[in-house]
Amino acid sequence: MDNIEDFSQFRRQSQKGILVIYINILYKALKAFWFLLFLFIQKFSKIPEGTLVYIYIGVAALLMFFLIRAFLIFKNFQFKIVHNHFILKKGILKKTNTSIPFDRIQNINFKQNIIQQIIDVHEVNIETAGSSKAEISIKALSYKEASALKQAITVLDNNSNATSSTETVEKPLLKVGFFALIKVSLTENHLQSLLLLLAVLVGFFQQINDLFDRLGKQDILDNYITKNTSSLESNVLLIVGFLILLSVTAVLSSLVRVLLRHFNLTVFVKNSTLEIYQGLITKKSVILKKDKVQHITISHNPIKKKLGISFITFKQAISGKVKKKQDKIIKIVGCKVIQVSAIKDLLFPDENFDDLVRNFSDSYFRIRLYFRCILVLIIINIGLYLGFGNSFIFSINSLLIPIFIGATELRFKKRYYLFNTDVLIVGSGTIETHKTYLPFFKVQNVELKQTLFQAQKNVADIVFQTASGKIKIPCIHIEKAKQIYNYTLFKIETSQKLWM
Numbered sequence: 001m002d003n004i005e006d007f008s009q010f011r012r013q014s015q016k017g018i019l020v021i022y023i024n025i026l027y028k029a030l031k032a033f034w035f036l037l038f039l040f041i042q043k044f045s046k047i048p049e050g051t052l053v054y055i056y057i058g059v060a061a062l063l064m065f066f067l068i069r070a071f072l073i074f075k076n077f078q079f080k081i082v083h084n085h086f087i088l089k090k091g092i093l094k095k096t097n098t099s100i101p102f103d104r105i106q107n108i109n110f111k112q113n114i115i116q117q118i119i120d121v122h123e124v125n126i127e128t129a130g131s132s133k134a135e136i137s138i139k140a141l142s143y144k145e146a147s148a149l150k151q152a153i154t155v156l157d158n159n160s161n162a163t164s165s166t167e168t169v170e171k172p173l174l175k176v177g178f179f180a181l182i183k184v185s186l187t188e189n190h191l192q193s194l195l196l197l198l199a200v201l202v203g204f205f206q207q208i209n210d211l212f213d214r215l216g217k218q219d220i221l222d223n224y225i226t227k228n229t230s231s232l233e234s235n236v237l238l239i240v241g242f243l244i245l246l247s248v249t250a251v252l253s254s255l256v257r258v259l260l261r262h263f264n265l266t267v268f269v270k271n272s273t274l275e276i277y278q279g280l281i282t283k284k285s286v287i288l289k290k291d292k293v294q295h296i297t298i299s300h301n302p303i304k305k306k307l308g309i310s311f312i313t314f315k316q317a318i319s320g321k322v323k324k325k326q327d328k329i330i331k332i333v334g335c336k337v338i339q340v341s342a343i344k345d346l347l348f349p350d351e352n353f354d355d356l357v358r359n360f361s362d363s364y365f366r367i368r369l370y371f372r373c374i375l376v377l378i379i380i381n382i383g384l385y386l387g388f389g390n391s392f393i394f395s396i397n398s399l400l401i402p403i404f405i406g407a408t409e410l411r412f413k414k415r416y417y418l419f420n421t422d423v424l425i426v427g428s429g430t431i432e433t434h435k436t437y438l439p440f441f442k443v444q445n446v447e448l449k450q451t452l453f454q455a456q457k458n459v460a461d462i463v464f465q466t467a468s469g470k471i472k473i474p475c476i477h478i479e480k481a482k483q484i485y486n487y488t489l490f491k492i493e494t495s496q497k498l499w500m
Helices: 017-032 034-042 049-074 113-117 142-155 178-186 190-215 218-233 236-262 302-307 335-345 364-390 391-413 452-457 478-494
Strands: 079-080 085-090 098-103 105-112 122-128 136-140 173-175 264-271 272-280 283-289 291-301 310-316 329-335 416-419 423-429 432-438 445-449 459-466 467-475
Touching: 017 034, 017 136, 049 085, 085 478, 098 173, 098 459, 105 113, 105 142, 136 142, 173 329, 178 329, 178 478, 190 236, 190 310, 236 329, 264 329, 264 335, 291 335, 329 335, 364 391, 364 452, 364 467, 391 423, 391 467, 423 467, 445 467, 445 478, 452 459, 459 478
Parallel strands: none
Antiparallel strands: 079 085, 085 098, 105 122, 105 283, 122 136, 173 264, 264 272, 272 283, 291 310, 291 432, 310 329, 416 423, 423 432, 445 459, 459 467
């Protein structure tokens, strides 16, 4: 294994990185201009031979330009480690120098897509709290180099002067096999998968619509849609079949998503870190440091509870500019009770949560939930009436109202909080049940909020601001809210622990 001193001088990634960078540039170009390729294929037979020659020359020149660009990116990308800092130089015309202290590094992730697996290189991503994506992405290192780099950073970051052993615990904390992942996929939120699928289809339809519009063939597309929509509306069997197809597709989508993301999921505990390995087409390895975790959420639904499994999400510090979909969330699925306990013991040693008493939100919270449900029902009914123009459509309320009532009662009953001297636990959920564990010293700011209506009921909301987002306890009695507010401020002011 390489020594830490091997990174004391500037070095480049593997020469295979030129191919990885080149393919990445081609992919981005194809993604941006795929419709031009579609037009070329469609009009190929009508393009004169003379024009085709110029097109081929232009494409060849463009491919050569991309290759030269990939080589220059590779050549100017150099990195080293000096005095507990990762130093990076990169750029072609605009040169940049980046220095990242080790204590800012949250994750060191390994990644391998199909191309990287074929040519046997690893991508190393170094993430910090203040970026929406990987701060540094090294596209091509051998496994030996990537492991040595990870070791160099983690050893120095733990203030260890000794040479660290690269061996991990032989027996993993968690290993989820293929059939276990199938169970996990069957217990997933299939409605979410269906909505994601519909979003993809809508986006694809929009692109097709734009393409037909550019070609001046919009009438053909509109007539095709109108004809098939009329046939669908007049055939009940087709509607039922379509709904069944959507349901099956949602389940299969969940299965594919889980297998692609979590295939061969293995978790090791090493010192104060979790090492997580998973992925099918794109293999990933994440080094999760204990002190970088802001809070965790342990979740399950009724089916998962019957099977005795949960999933754990780890929230880390994020920049205020990060979008929700880019939140630095790491998720471990298929955890059994003993594995959940082991992770809690790692993050919260010597903490006992068994004898704590649950405190629930005031009944005003239930009233507020029902008020919101009524507003949503009114909006749905107005939309359906305007869309179909038939009062018979209001009969759908016989289905919607019981669903809304059941969801509201579940959401109210699952809203609770409990805490000991060091950790706050907040429960939430509707169908799924979530339990969030937040150490008080991780709280950066706490707010006591009270609307005019809440003041009349002597209740208030408490909002805990952390580096990974907000955690809210809604509608609790004002006296309890003040006690929690003052105690949290006390813990923030007196804690000597670092939140990062």
